[in-house]
Amino acid sequence: MENAVKSASASRKVSAFVATDDGEDRKQRWFTIGDLAREFDVTLRTLRFYEDKGLLDPRREGLNRLYSRRDRTRLKIVLLCKRVGFSLVEIKEMLDLYDTRDGQMTQLRVVLAKFTEQVAVLEQQKKDIEAGLVELQENIADISAQIRDREQKRA
Amino acid sequence: MENAVKSASASRKVSAFVATDDGEDRKQRWFTIGDLAREFDVTLRTLRFYEDKGLLDPRREGLNRLYSRRDRTRLKIVLLCKRVGFSLVEIKEMLDLYDTRDGQMTQLRVVLAKFTEQVAVLEQQKKDIEAGLVELQENIADISAQIRDREQKRA
DNA sequence: CTCACCTTAACGCCGCGTCAGAGTGG
DNA sequence: TCCACTCTGACGCGGCGTTAAGGTGA
Numbered sequence A, B: 001m002e003n004a005v006k007s008a009s010a011s012r013k014v015s016a017f018v019a020t021d022d023g024e025d026r027k028q029r030w031f032t033i034g035d036l037a038r039e040f041d042v043t044l045r046t047l048r049f050y051e052d053k054g055l056l057d058p059r060r061e062g063l064n065r066l067y068s069r070r071d072r073t074r075l076k077i078v079l080l081c082k083r084v085g086f087s088l089v090e091i092k093e094m095l096d097l098y099d100t101r102d103g104q105m106t107q108l109r110v111v112l113a114k115f116t117e118q119v120a121v122l123e124q125q126k127k128d129i130e131a132g133l134v135e136l137q138e139n140i141a142d143i144s145a146q147i148r149d150r151e152q153k154r155a
Numbered sequence C: 001c002t003c004a005c006c007t008t009a010a011c012g013c014c015g016c017g018t019c020a021g022a023g024t025g026g
Numbered sequence D: 001t002c003c004a005c006t007c008t009g010a011c012g013c014g015g016c017g018t019t020a021a022g023g024t025g026a
Helices: A033-040 A044-052 A069-083 A088-099 A105-154 B033-040 B044-052 B069-083 B088-099 B105-154
Strands: A059-061 A064-068 B059-061 B064-068
Touching: A033 A044, A033 A064, A033 A069, A044 A069, A064 A069, A069 A088, A069 B105, A088 A105, A105 B069, A105 B105, B033 B044, B033 B064, B033 B069, B044 B069, B064 B069, B069 B088, B088 B105
Parallel strands: none
Antiparallel strands: A059 A064, B059 B064
């Protein structure tokens, strides 16, 4: 059984897309899969899955994966994008724009547009949930009343 | 190609669990799969899938499915429960309590408990979405700034 | 003949979880 | 020897969508 790898604290830095490779721990140059799993609180399976989907591309040392600081940054971006509701395919599309030759201007603009649209998506989801909460409360009230009614008649 | 079957208006009656079989259209006794699909704005596939999962159990007329008013009520409940975020398995568990001999008291109590718990679930989801919105806005601001910066330097 | 409506069967998607079985370094 | 860590498959799930291929009655 592959063990769970728990407890971490993802440093929620703003705008990971802007590659301000922020020197927060410049010491470490390479990371094992376990390192990243612990740091970002994801499973090994997840990291391998992301690789399979083209989101990460670690080098190999023998069979073992070795992640660079760039991989680590990409992972950070992936997780940020997931938190705000993008699919892995969408995330890949955004990440792959890094290779345009205009110094990421295209990437920045596209990402800005997508993030802006995503606000509307999340707001809709929020409305759906709020509507769900209302329905829940209505039904809770109704069912409570019914229960009281029937307990009454039994008496 | 099986056609889409669109446009409907699900009558959002409160507390469908309380089987006040409400006489809103007592005329019709049996429904085809297309009838229900239109009325509740779901696909035929969905209705067959629910049957496969034990949520519905229409009789047959030859090969064709024929849904009773009771099936229709169950479907209504299924869709309500889905809107408030229950899984099909959970929904089945709640529906199956109808057969307890105490005049649905057990069902009412269990449903009340589950609905009450579900409030907390939806509220957590709402928080997650709100946190996502905050992250989105932070990043939108940051990226916008970056874009302005770089356009500046080019000039 | 067409048309609307219905049928079963089966693969596809997404984001991994969860085995199984094995290898490596200290 | 054991432990910690890693590896490659490959199936499972939830909630359906989406073909494919066909039947039935007006």
